[in-house]
Amino acid sequence: MRVYVPLTLSGLAEAHRAGELGTGPLVAYAVTPALREWYLSDDIEELEYAALNRAALASLRLLAADPATARRRVVVAADVPDGAAAAGLDRGLDPAALGEVRVAGPLPLAKAAAVHVDSADAEADVSAAAEALAAADGGDDDARFVVDGAEDHELLWYATQELPNLV
Numbered sequence: 001m002r003v004y005v006p007l008t009l010s011g012l013a014e015a016h017r018a019g020e021l022g023t024g025p026l027v028a029y030a031v032t033p034a035l036r037e038w039y040l041s042d043d044i045e046e047l048e049y050a051a052l053n054r055a056a057l058a059s060l061r062l063l064a065a066d067p068a069t070a071r072r073r074v075v076v077a078a079d080v081p082d083g084a085a086a087a088g089l090d091r092g093l094d095p096a097a098l099g100e101v102r103v104a105g106p107l108p109l110a111k112a113a114a115v116h117v118d119s120a121d122a123e124a125d126v127s128a129a130a131e132a133l134a135a136a137d138g139g140d141d142d143a144r145f146v147v148d149g150a151e152d153h154e155l156l157w158y159a160t161q162e163l164p165n166l167v
Contacts, residue, residue, distance in 0.1 A: 003101060030085055038098050052116065060130055075117075078113060114157055
């Protein structure tokens with residue numbers, strides 16, 4: 001199963017040093033039955049793109065919680081055995097939890113298939129979105145527009161061999 005783990009650049013640097021994304025359980029995103037139902041598509045590439053975007057939003061939440069870190073969203077795509085990731089039953093149909101899974105146990109960085117990171121030109125919009133996130137969650141339409149501005153930036157794809165240059 002392909003999972004998408006939200007991080008920040010500082011979190012990615014720590015994972016690179018440690019050789020793993022964490023000891024678990026980790027919050028990640030994947031193509032879950034709830035995501036399939038919400039997205040209404042049978043195209044696996046579209047569904048994986050939706051899961052990647054859910055992880056990018058979770059990365060934005062990490063940025064909002066840590067104003068000192070670089071303002072770029074980071075998502076690591078990794079392959080795990082099917083039984084290693086499970087949808088959180090406690091959050092059920094919560095729209096904020098669509099595609100959310102918990103990955104048990106450590107997730108070695110060697111399992112990463114790719115890394116997705118914002119380009120430098122996205123930093124201003126990502127920074128503004130991180131600052132507006134709480135207001136957007138509270139229903140502020142103007143803040144939602146600012147958050148959507150970050151989503152307009154496509155995450156760049158990096159091979160795992162490029163990881164040392166990213167951190």
